[in-house]
Amino acid sequence: MLNIQRFHIKIALVCSLFLIFIISIGCIENSEGNTTASISINFESGSIGQVHQISDTEFKLALADDNDNPELPSHWRNWWYVSIKNLSVDQVTIIHLSNRGWPYYYLPVYSYDNKNWNRFSENEVFKNPENELIIEKQFEFPTVWIARFYPYTYSDLQSYLQTISDNPFIDIGIAGTTQEDYPIHLITVTDFDSPDSEKKRIWMHARSHPAEICPSFLIEGLINYLLTDTQKTQNILKKFIFNIVPMHNVDGVIAGNYRTTTQNENLEVMWFFDIEDPVFLTDEAPKEVRVLHQAILELIQTGPPIDIALNLHASNSEPGIKPFFYAHFGTQALGYNEQEASLWKKQLQFIDRIAMHYGADMLEPAPDEGGDSFATKFYPESWWWHNFQDQVMAITIETTYGQAGYSPSWVEPDDYREMGKAVALAIRDYYDEDSPRVRSATKHKIEHRKTKLKYPELYPPHDPNELKE
Numbered sequence: 001m002l003n004i005q006r007f008h009i010k011i012a013l014v015c016s017l018f019l020i021f022i023i024s025i026g027c028i029e030n031s032e033g034n035t036t037a038s039i040s041i042n043f044e045s046g047s048i049g050q051v052h053q054i055s056d057t058e059f060k061l062a063l064a065d066d067n068d069n070p071e072l073p074s075h076w077r078n079w080w081y082v083s084i085k086n087l088s089v090d091q092v093t094i095i096h097l098s099n100r101g102w103p104y105y106y107l108p109v110y111s112y113d114n115k116n117w118n119r120f121s122e123n124e125v126f127k128n129p130e131n132e133l134i135i136e137k138q139f140e141f142p143t144v145w146i147a148r149f150y151p152y153t154y155s156d157l158q159s160y161l162q163t164i165s166d167n168p169f170i171d172i173g174i175a176g177t178t179q180e181d182y183p184i185h186l187i188t189v190t191d192f193d194s195p196d197s198e199k200k201r202i203w204m205h206a207r208s209h210p211a212e213i214c215p216s217f218l219i220e221g222l223i224n225y226l227l228t229d230t231q232k233t234q235n236i237l238k239k240f241i242f243n244i245v246p247m248h249n250v251d252g253v254i255a256g257n258y259r260t261t262t263q264n265e266n267l268e269v270m271w272f273f274d275i276e277d278p279v280f281l282t283d284e285a286p287k288e289v290r291v292l293h294q295a296i297l298e299l300i301q302t303g304p305p306i307d308i309a310l311n312l313h314a315s316n317s318e319p320g321i322k323p324f325f326y327a328h329f330g331t332q333a334l335g336y337n338e339q340e341a342s343l344w345k346k347q348l349q350f351i352d353r354i355a356m357h358y359g360a361d362m363l364e365p366a367p368d369e370g371g372d373s374f375a376t377k378f379y380p381e382s383w384w385w386h387n388f389q390d391q392v393m394a395i396t397i398e399t400t401y402g403q404a405g406y407s408p409s410w411v412e413p414d415d416y417r418e419m420g421k422a423v424a425l426a427i428r429d430y431y432d433e434d435s436p437r438v439r440s441a442t443k444h445k446i447e448h449r450k451t452k453l454k455y456p457e458l459y460p461p462h463d464p465n466e467l468k469e
């Protein structure tokens with residue numbers, strides 16, 4: 001399912017740049033007389049901005065603005081995904097990548113079939129003083145796809161959902177549609193034969209920022225684990241209902257955007273609740289936000305309240321940064337009131353439970369204080385706080401794209417699937433603080449909050465905007 005209009009704009013852009021190139025230097029043919037190497041983004045989630053072809057083996061690429069909108073902030077660039085055809089397999093291809101939005105070094109991924117992906121190695125990717133990435137590689141086949149990170153498109157989601165749709169513990173529904181009329185899936189995982197009245201409800205949504213892909217693998221891992229049909233997972237599904245929106249900003253994903261819808265909206269900061277009656281959103285809230293909001297209200301009206309709300313993202317950062325969390329407020333000793341301190345405590349407890357299952361050394365340490373700026377903004381957590389205070393443990397999980405704790409390796413999709421399993425077990429144990437399992441883990445807990453933050457200048461409360469805007 002392709003966003004044809006959007007692709008046409010991209011095709012037009014790339015074609016016009018190629019035309020300029022062809023007019024200026026003429027059509028290059030390699031020594032075998034094959035057709036000139038060419039770059040395309042004519043596929044789902046494809047994206048690149050300016051393309052300058054120096055030769056058949058050297059390309060200068062610049063990242064695109066979402067929707068080719070130059071008004072968007074300069075750091076709203078991250079995602080790129082291209083295919084190159086007719087590459088020489090006898091020579092090294094050089095690709096320069098500029099206009100990257102974020103200055104950090106990373107290893108992109110490549111594929112010869114747009115399906116099976118590999119990371120480039122560290123001796124194939126360099127960063128120059130202008131913060132451009134330079135890839136140098138002799139490819140094995142003349143057609144290659146290259147992307148910022150392992151792609152996970154809307155079609156990938158649909159393929160995945162097909163593999164689990166017959167499972168008796170899952171229901172795949174549609175919460176509503178996007179502005180371009182694509183379905184927004186709402187997955188329910190639970191033991192449908194156990195009474196809902198005895199269950200806790202867990203809400204989870206991902207891909208509000210379309211190119212933040214890691215959470216898609218996390219969600220697959222969480223669901224796959226819950227469906228393993230063991231005594232352990234049966235017990236979890238008797239006690240919990242998981243309501244999961246795996247891909248919120250479907251339009252943005254299909255269009256190959258990094259941060260916005262095709263209407264340039266950053267859904268993450270547009271949960272515009274009515275100040276007088278915050279359970280309602282105002283008409284300014286984009287359709288995709290209203291779809292989630294409506295689904296949440298319906299779930300609450302027809303069954304158990306929501307107890308945990310997870311908002312899944314991926315942060316551009318230095319390669320060594322591990323997944324981290326946006327916990328809010330702090331202790332009463334720091335001046336927060338009882339409810340604020342209670343939410344803070346619940347959030348830290350939840351982070352501790354993830355650390356228990358995923359490894360304390362696999363997460364950035366939580367800060368000493370989370371700050372309260374979120375309460376005056378329009379994040380999903382702002383809406384949760386104004387309506388449910390500490391009754392809903394709402395928190396953003398930021399995964400990262402780099403080594404993410406696996407140094408010297410770089411994080412792989414299966415690593416985030418493992419984290420998904422850890423999140424499922426963390427949710428179980430969050431409600432089981434008095435069990436011997438949790439008490440023994442707490443006793444031996446690594447004091448990870450006392451270690452020095454590796455991300456201090458950008459970690460809340462030091463960054464008033466929490467990097468979300």
Ligand SMILES: [Zn+2]
Nearest residue numbers: 209212313314
């Ligand atoms: Zn994000």
